[in-house]
Structure formats: structure tokens, C-alpha cells
Amino acid sequence: MHNSTIAQLAEGLRAGRFSSLELTQAFLQRIERLDPGLNCYVTVTAEQALAEARAADARLAAGNAGPLTGIPISQKDIFCTQGVRTSCGSRMLDSFVAPYDATVVERFKQAGAVMLGKLNMDEFAMGSSNETSFYGPVRNPWDTGCVPGGSSGGSAAAVAARLTPGATGTDTGGSIRQPASFCGITGIKPTYGRVSRWGMIAFASSLDQGGPMARTAEDCALMLQVMAGFDERDSTSVDRPVPDYRAALGGSVEGLRIGLPKEFFGEGLDGEIATVLQQAIDELRKLGATVHEISLPNMGLSVPAYYVVAPAECSSNLARYDGVRFGYRCEAPKDLHDLYCRSRGEGFGAEVKRRILIGTYALSAGYYDAYYLKAQKIRRLISEDFRKAFEQVDVIVGPTAPSVAFKFGEKTADPIAMYLSDIYTIAVNLAGLPGMSVPVGFCGRLPVGMQLIGNYFDEARLLNVAHRYQQVTDWQTRAPEGCA
Amino acid sequence: MSLDSEAVKRIAWLARLSIDDDRVADYARDLSGILDFVEQMNAVDTGSAMPLAHPLDQSQRLRPDEVVESDQRERFQQQAPAVEAGLYLVPKVIE
Numbered sequence: 283m284h285n286s287t288i289a290q291l292a293e294g295l296r297a298g299r300f301s302s303l304e305l306t307q308a309f310l311q312r313i314e315r316l317d318p319g320l321n322c323y324v325t326v327t328a329e330q331a332l333a334e335a336r337a338a339d340a341r342l343a344a345g346n347a348g349p350l351t352g353i354p355i356s357q358k359d360i361f362c363t364q365g366v367r368t369s370c371g372s373r374m375l376d377s378f379v380a381p382y383d384a385t386v387v388e389r390f391k392q393a394g395a396v397m398l399g400k401l402n403m404d405e406f407a408m409g410s411s412n413e414t415s416f417y418g419p420v421r422n423p424w425d426t427g428c429v430p431g432g433s434s435g436g437s438a439a440a441v442a443a444r445l446t447p448g449a450t451g452t453d454t455g456g457s458i459r460q461p462a463s464f465c466g467i468t469g470i471k472p473t474y475g476r477v478s479r480w481g482m483i484a485f486a487s488s489l490d491q492g493g494p495m496a497r498t499a500e501d502c503a504l505m506l507q508v509m510a511g512f513d514e515r516d517s518t519s520v521d522r523p524v525p526d527y528r529a530a531l532g533g534s535v536e537g538l539r540i541g542l543p544k545e546f547f548g549e550g551l552d553g554e555i556a557t558v559l560q561q562a563i564d565e566l567r568k569l570g571a572t573v574h575e576i577s578l579p580n581m582g583l584s585v586p587a588y589y590v591v592a593p594a595e596c597s598s599n600l601a602r603y604d605g606v607r608f609g610y611r612c613e614a615p616k617d618l619h620d621l622y623c624r625s626r627g628e629g630f631g632a633e634v635k636r637r638i639l640i641g642t643y644a645l646s647a648g649y650y651d652a653y654y655l656k657a658q659k660i661r662r663l664i665s666e667d668f669r670k671a672f673e674q675v676d677v678i679v680g681p682t683a684p685s686v687a688f689k690f691g692e693k694t695a696d697p698i699a700m701y702l703s704d705i706y707t708i709a710v711n712l713a714g715l716p717g718m719s720v721p722v723g724f725c726g727r728l729p730v731g732m733q734l735i736g737n738y739f740d741e742a743r744l745l746n747v748a749h750r751y752q753q754v755t756d757w758q759t760r761a762p763e764g765c766a
Numbered sequence: 767m768s769l770d771s772e773a774v775k776r777i778a779w780l781a782r783l784s785i786d787d788d789r790v791a792d793y794a795r796d797l798s799g800i801l802d803f804v805e806q807m808n809a810v811d812t813g814s815a816m817p818l819a820h821p822l823d824q825s826q827r828l829r830p831d832e833v834v835e836s837d838q839r840e841r842f843q844q845q846a847p848a849v850e851a852g853l854y855l856v857p858k859v860i861e
Contacts, residue, residue, distance in 0.1 A: 473822075583806065623784040640797060642777050643797070643801075660810065698799055712818075715821075
């Protein structure tokens with residue numbers, strides 16, 4: 283069962299070939315057996331999962347099941363889950379039990395999905411390798427000496443290792459797409475505002491967006507259908523109808539105009555990855571797409587602008603962790619300032635501290651115009667570049683990451699080197715566009731992802747292109763050794 | 767842009783973030799590196815570009831000023847490190 287996609291499992295449940303309880307037990311057993319070597323899960327909610335599976339079986343028997351009823355799903359540990367610890371990968375929230383469910387969690391519950399547990403991640407989603415987690419790094423199932431990517435590394439590795447059929451992720455600068463690429467799975471970051479951020483622990487509020495991670499585009503479509511939609515509790519949620527993503531999967535891509543930004547295929551890209559990508563682009567061409575060179579001239583400024591905007595918003599969002607109302611509190615504070623400073627100093631790890639400090643500096647008196655305002659103006663230039671590009675093409679295609687998964691420790695000593703692993707994904711967040719990563723081959727034993735970028739609210743088209751590609755290729759069916 | 771140890775301590779104080787003395791120099795080096803990197807933004811003249819705060823240029827929604835939330839103080843205070851009689855406890859501020 284674990285090698286089946288969500289779509290196949292849903293069909294099996296409906297046909298009565300197995301029950302949700304059997305399915306859930308099978309995945310819980312796999313987690314018990316394989317996760318100690320991978321560290322994908324921070325918390326496994328076995329008892330709750332079994333209870334939810336029984337309820338789903340009753341719903342299936344009663345004939346009022348939805349497409350995800352009885353399907354096991356795992357949540358990135360950034361989404362608040364009522365009664366279950368929500369750590370955000372941080373010592374700060376190690377003992378935090380959320381008093382409410384995030385909208386995304388609530389929607390999966392209403393759909394009858396079964397939650398297997400909470401997935402490991404970079405601390406407060408700040409990292410590109412999962413090495414900043416308080417709970418230790420997740421290992422890449424394709425090579426356990428390599429990182430799974432980040433920040434949704436637990437999500438990507440769990441899907442790749444068949445420790446869950448689907449997982450949620452969040453993406454502020456590439457945190458769904460880059461780990462999806464490193465672990466050989468499919469993931470989509472929707473348009474900013476498409477999926478509610480309510481109950482999703484905030485990192486950089488003008489960039490954060492949740493989305494699905496699964497093996498196939500079809501599974502992502504099924505999950506996004508549940509996740510997407512207006513939520514009045516999120517002030518930046520967009521009130522706009524949600525299309526039928528699954529229905530759009532089968533559409534023809536004949537005549538689709540694909541744009542290849544010349545800035546994405548320059549010297550920074552690994553040659554082997556370029557070759558693999560070229561083959562994938564050829565497949566799209568065979569399906570009837572036409573390929574056009576485009577330019578996104580301000581792309582090179584995206585990472586510098588991001589490392590002003592994201593830390594600035596992070597320093598503001600993380601001010602709430604003060605050791606008073608919830609979260610970690612230091613021992614024996616000598617006064618109120620000591621309580622604030624030491625609770626935060628001891629509760630946060632090094633990368634989170636770096637970003638709080640950069641953000642505090644950028645927002646401090648006298649520096650606002652030089653940093654935050656400047657970065658927001660660059661954001662405008664980048665989004666204008668995309669606007670012009672989408673006058674000429676329907677979808678932009680490029681690499682998801684400049685390399686395949688790298689070794690543990692390879693980039694930890696140099697923050698900038700780590701930041702540059704999101705060089706192809708960050709601009710998409712700055713512009714608020716939807717972006718997707720699809721597995722398109724391997725370099726050695728490590729997977730390569732292709733990025734698809736769409737116009738605002740064009741998730742259905744991205745899923746459609748990815749699905750058509752996956753119908754003529756089989757990269758999404760490959761399993762890491764020992765996980766098949 | 768280079769930050770020295772004193773600057774790091776000042777920013778850390780603004781952020782109410784304690785940093786071990788033996789790590790201050792490391793932060794000074796890392797933060798200076800990040801600020802140097804960010805300086806690349808100055809390579810382009812952003813002139814009259816409108817700062818982009820929301821990707822869809824959407825403004826905040828308003829709602830009628832009505833009470834919609836109930837009082838859940840006890841529930842939320844279960845998460846607090848120290849409470850008494852419905853109040854959050856912190857070290858004494860005034861002697």
C-alpha cells in the first residue's frame with residue numbers, strides 16, 4: 283500500500299480493498315521501523331491517528347466520504363494542532379501544545395484525512411538543509427549522508443521514504459520546492475493568499491505560504507483542493523473561488539508557451555542538472571509546448587532583497603516569544619530584562635538569532651530606507667519582470683535548485699552559501715507567484731527537480747503541466763533503496 | 767558594511783536577545799558578511815519604483831467592529847510558564 287499514490291489509495295478505500303485503519307497501521311509500522319534512521323517525525327500521533335482512521339472507515343461505510351477521507355497525511359510541525367505539541371523545530375516551543383487547530387489542519391480534519399504526526403523542519407522554517415532543527419537534522423532517504431533540503435525537509439523525506447502518502451509544507455523562500463527537489467517528490471507553493479496562514483507559525487508574513495507535498499501532481503491537486511480557499515481569520519487570505527484542480531489535470535498542453543529565463547541557465551547551474559533539465563524540457567516540447575527564451579533582469583537581486591525582507595519580518599514576528607505568555611522561559615531570571623534576553627537567547631538557535639539580529643538592525647532608526655524600503659522597491663522590480671514575462675509565456679521553467687542534495691555540514695559554516703541554495707526559488711516568493719517542483723531525473727543517485735512558475739492563481743495550469751509530464755515519465759514512481 | 771562586537775551587543779539588546787560573550791565575534795563576522803551581501807541591492811537604481819508590501823497590492827480587509835471572540839483566558843494561560851489568579855507572573859519590576 284505504501285507505494286500507492288493518494289489517488290490510488292482513495293480508490294482502494296472506496297472499493298473496500300482495505301480499510302483506513304489497515305492503511306494507517308501500515309504507515310505507523312513503517313514509521314516505527316524506518317524513521318529512527320531518517321528523523322522525519324518530531325511527534326507521531328499514533329493513537330489519534332487510529333481513532334481518526336476508525337471514524338473515516340465509518341464515514342466511508344456510510345457513503346459520505348470525500349476524496350481524502352481515510353487517507354493518512356502528515357503535518358509540518360509549523361501548523362498548530364490542538365492538543366498536540368507544535369514545536370516549529372525550536373527549543374522555544376518544545377513544550378508548546380497549541381490550543382487550536384490551524385485552518386489547514388482543520389480543513390484536513392473536515393475532509394476526514396488521518397494525521398500520522400508532525401514533521402521535522404528547520405527551526406522556525408529558517409534554513410535550507412534541516413540542520414537548524416532543535417530535534418536534529420532529517421536525513422535524505424536517497425543518501426543518508428546528505429541533507430533533505432529545507433525548511434520542509436521532514437515533509438519531503440517522509441513522502442520520499444513512503445512514511446506518509448502526503449505532507450504539508452510551507453514556503454517562504456523555497457522551503458517546499460527545494461526539499462521536494464532534493465528528495466525527488468512533487469510540491470507546490472501556491473499564490474500568496476491562496477492557502478490560509480491562520481495557525482501557521484509566522485516567519486515572514488508577506489512571503490509565507492503553505493502548500494502540499496506528495497509523490498505526484500495529481501496527489502498535490504487533491505491536497506490543494508482541501509487546503510485552498512478564503513479564510514476570514516487570515517487578513518491576507520484572498521477571497522476568490524477555488525477551481526477544480528483535479529478536473530484540470532488532463533487538459534492538453536498543446537500550444538503551451540514555456541519561457542526559459544536566461545538568468546536561470548547561467549554559470550551558477552550545475553552542468554549535469556542542466557542536461558537533465560534539457561531532457562525534461564524536450565518531453566514538454568514533445569507534448570506540444572513551445573519554448574521561448576525570456577529574461578528576468580532583476581533576478582540576481584532576489585536573494586539580497588530577501589535577506590532584508592525576511593529577517594525584518596522575522597524579527598518582528600518572533601518578538602512574541604518573550605518567556606511570559608507561552609514558550610520557553612529561562613531558569614531563575616534576575617529581573618524582567620534578564621527573563622526576556624535569556625529566554626530568547628536560550629530558546630532560539632544560532633540561525634534564528636542571526637536573522638533576528640539582521641532584521642532588528644535593518645529596521646532600527648536611520649536604516650529603514652536603506653534596507654527595508656530599498657528591498658521592497660526591488661521586490662517591485664522583480665514582480666514587474668515576471669509580469670512582463672507572463673505577457674509572452676504561460677509558464678516559466680527552470681531548475682528548482684542550483685545543485686542536488688549536498689552533504690551535512692557542507693554549508694553550515696557559511697550562511698551566504700546556504701542562502702544561495704534558494705537562488706532560483708526566492709524571486710517567486712518576493713513576487714507572490716505560484717511555483718512548483720517536479721522530479722525530472724537524477725545526478726548519480728540524487729534526484730533533480732524542475733521548477734514550474736505560473737502567473738497569479740494559475741496553480742491549476744502548473745498541476746496540469748506537471749501531471750501531463752508525469753504521464754509520459756516515471757521519475758515520480760522511483761523509490762529510494764530500502765524504502766520501496 | 768561591517769559590524770563590530772559593540773554594534774552586535776547593541777542590536778542584541780534592542781532585540782532582547784542574550785548572546786554568549788564568546789560568540790559575539792562570530793556573530794559580528796556573520797552579520798557583516800550578510801550585510802555586505804545585501805549591499806548588492808545598491809547596484810540598481812530603484813528610483814521611482816513603488817515599494818511592494820503585498821504581492822497582490824491588496825489592502826487589509828475591514829470588518830464591522832463587533833465582538834466575535836469569547837474570553838478563553840484560562841485555556842490560553844495553560845501555555846504560560848507562570849500564572850496566578852489569571853495574571854502572568856514575571857520577576858518584580860518595582861521594589
